[in-house]
Amino acid sequence: MDSLTGQPRPVSRRWRLTGWLLAAVWLFFLNVPFSTALQQPQSWRRIVGVVTLVAFGLGYVLLFQWARNLRQHLLPIPVHRARLALLLLLGLGLASIPGTAGDWTATLVFVAASAVFLLPAVQALVIVALCALTPLVAAWLVPAWTGESTVTFAVLLASFAMFGVSRLAQRNSELQAAQQEIGRLAVAEERARAARDLHDILGHSLTVVAIKAELAGRLIEVDRDRAAVEIAEVEALARAALADVRETVGAYREVTLVGELAGARSALVAAGIAAELPAEVPTLPQEWDQLFGWAVREGVTNVVRHSGARCCTIRVHQDLVEVSDDGRGPSAPDPSGHGLVGLRERALRLDATVTVGRGPDGSGFLLRVHAPGEAR
Template identity: 70%
Template sequence: MFTVGLPHQPSQPVSRRWRITGWLLAAVWLFFLNIPLLTALHQPEVWRRVLGAVTLVAFGVLYVRVFEWARGRRQAHRTIPRGRAWTALAALLALGLAGIPGTEGDWLTTLVFVAAAAVFLLPLWESLLVVVLAALTPPVTAALVPGWEAEGTVVFAVVLASFAMFGVSRLAQRNAELQGAQQEIRRLAVAEERARTARDLHDILGHSLTVVAVKAELAGRLLELDPARAATEVADIERLARQALADVRGTVGAYRGVSLATELAGARSALAAAGVAADLPETVPSLPAERDELFGWTVREGVTNVVRHSGARRCEIRIDPTAVEIRDDGRGPAGDPDAAGHGLVGLRERARRLDATVTVGRPRDGRGFLLRVTLPDDGRGTTG
């Protein structure tokens, strides 16, 4: 009976061993029906012995089945229909009453199981009503039926079993809530991982394919004017395609990393292919790994937007230990500059993890477009 609160993962099938264990632990409490069973077996008439034994066996089987049914619904996070719960209690009570010719006054022991089942099956106030009625039945019947003694032990057992089952049912409810929370955490973790993968793939392929497209366009213009230069650009396209493929594989395997120095080198090549004059730092400050990666993603996103959207002729990148800034003299993305494109959404998510601020829009002088990521200065920006 007390296995209801055992940890159980609803997403996994219940093993045969645990199903058998649940049945056994529910059935072991039926040992307390031995008193009415002994009374039935000592009846002088055969029909009384048979009636008492048969009704008690049926009572025990029904009780275990009801318990397992309710336990299964709780583990599956499903409600227990009130109509079926009341029907089950009525059937248990009817079997207990039907055995009176064989069990005599000892049939009152079955009220302990009826009260416990009510606590497990019914809402609080309805189950409390059943418990009170079950506890009052022994003294009332003793007063009304000649020869029946007041069974104080039955009253005590009804109250004790009801309190115990109340604790078990609350434990089962908390356990179900915990399992639901664990399922939600797993679902959110999967959703977060999918979002991270989609974001990384967008950032990687968006940048790489933009540069490939620009270089392919440049190579096409140079085919007749400067075949040697066109061949160089085609070779660079092949290199970028292979690098993009490696990045995609690394993203899927969660092994890929982005570094600021690598992204600056890629930015220099991409801007040159797009015919944009680049003003890039020759050296970068030594940064903690998480800042270096964030700044690398910022350079990649900023340069991708410059090449793809801006129509700029000049791009300037400035980096210090707490900030990275990409500025151009173009028109910037169409529409609201603060609109959340996929790349900027991913960049904001990465920046949020380090309490960084992402600024996009027009510079104060109103010319060109600006992307800036600023980190709080915690004294770690210049560590080696």
Template identity: 80%
Template sequence: MDLSTGQPRPVSRHWRVTGWLLAAVWLFFLNVPLATALHQPAPWRRLVGVAALVAFSVGYVLLFQWARKLRQSLLPIPVGRARAGLLLLFAVGLASMPGTGGDWLATLVYVAAAAVFLLPLGESLAVVVLCAVTPVLTSELVAGWEAEHGIVFAVLLASFAMFGVSQLAQRNSELRAAQQEIGRLAVAEERARAARDLHDILGHSLTVVAIKAELAGRLLDVDRERAAAEIAEVEALARTALADVRQTVGAYREVSLAAELAGARSALAAAGIAADVSTEVPELPQQWDQLFGWAVREGVTNVVRHSGARCCVIRVRPDRVEVSDDGRGPSTPDPSGHGLVGLRERARRLDAAVTVGKRPEGDGFLLRVHAPEDAR
């Protein structure tokens, strides 16, 4: 499947040629009725016999390829059209009788095989039985025709073989459908992951940019130097956010706990929220350092955006990180928002737990990410 379009990849030329050969190679067994037609003394019988057999061969191959193409495209075979095609195929085979005599019964092998490939199981079984008993019945009804037990055996053998082919084709179709669904889900998951990453990156950065820009606007008439400094930080944050987006698109976005703690101090200060941040960062494995960094980023973003807090506390330990505030509490930020969903998914990859709720001390919001027991 082509993930860029969500459509099945075209079948290669090699497999198209193989499909035609698979249908045509079995026509070799029409050599007996063809030889009979060619040895007819009457020219019109030769012409009718050869023309009918050629038309029968072409019709059989086209019918087989039509059904095969539908199966490859994961489309159902229209039963009505399949029945009409089989009736027409049988009629053309029957029309060869003036030139082939009793050898026209060889065409029933192909009618039975096509029925197995085209029709539902019950109908195909009925067609196979009719094709198998026809040679026996005609030997009793038509003078001079001998019982064609070889045709009966060929009908049964070809039908059994085609049943195996049809089951294989069905399983291949189901496998292709499953592969397409997996591919579609992979594309959807990748899009959702990219959306969460962009939310986590830009949500934090743009929140801080908005706060600093608002602060600079208030300071413009009061303290131009500080306002200029805030504007310079806004420019730096915007450039950093742009670089982060480029890194995310390039699939090598990395977050570090130390950098996020430093960014948290700056963001909280710009929002006028007192920051109580751990000064020492423990040595952590890279995956835990990144996870704790994402937790700090998401927690501080929610504090700045939603809490109305006066103080934010960030504590980092070897087995956990906590971001808490004294604001309006856990009902303000949406626990099902993109940021928390992305954080939970990152934590799940490491079997870590994310806790969101009210602080034990009273009012306020607490976000905690902690490692499982066996990782401590």
């Protein structure tokens, strides 16, 4: 199945031809009744025998291909249609009696095998039993039909073989379905990851761009030089955001704690928020450095957007990072924001804990990412 369109992949021409051959090769076992029909002294009997056997063989091959195609596309086989098809096969076999005499029972081998492939286990078992008993009962009722006990053995053997084939086909279908589901989930997860990354990048960058553009608009009449500086920074931020998007698409982007602290200082100053940042940061493993960088980015973005704060404090230790402010804080802290979801998922990969809520004194807002004990 194509992972993009959700449609089954087309079956190759060679594989379709192989399927036809697998179905047709078994028609060799109709040679006995076919030979009997050709040796009939009366022409009408020859015609009836040959025509019905040809129709029987064609019907069997088409039925097999129909069921095989449904299995390949992971579709259920309609039981009522399968029963009707088996009745038609049996009817063609019975119609061949004028030309094949007792050898018509060879068609029961195909009916039994088809039932195993098409029907649920209990129904198939009943049909196999009836097909196995029919030659014995027919030979007892019509003494001229001798040697039909071999057909009973053939019915049982073919049914057992088809049972193995059908179970193998079912397992292959289940494996194919599982592989397709894994592929679909992988695509969905990758799309969600890309969406989170783009949100985290553009949400932060565009917030800072908007604030700096607003500041430049206010300064343009009173301090053109300062406004020009702010506009230059807006241009630089826009170019950096574009580069981040390109790197995200290419899966090359790296977030670092030092880089995010520098960006946080610029964003907070542009928003008129006093920034208390650490003068130094501890040396961290790469994965923790990236996680703490994401935490700083998400926390500062929320402070600039929503807090109305006058001061933002960022603390970094070996085992945790905190972003807090003295703003109004949320009336009901919502941990399900899109950015926080992405941060939580990144933290979960390292068994870290993400805490959001009001500050220790009950005011403002606090975002904390805490490493587990063994990672400290």
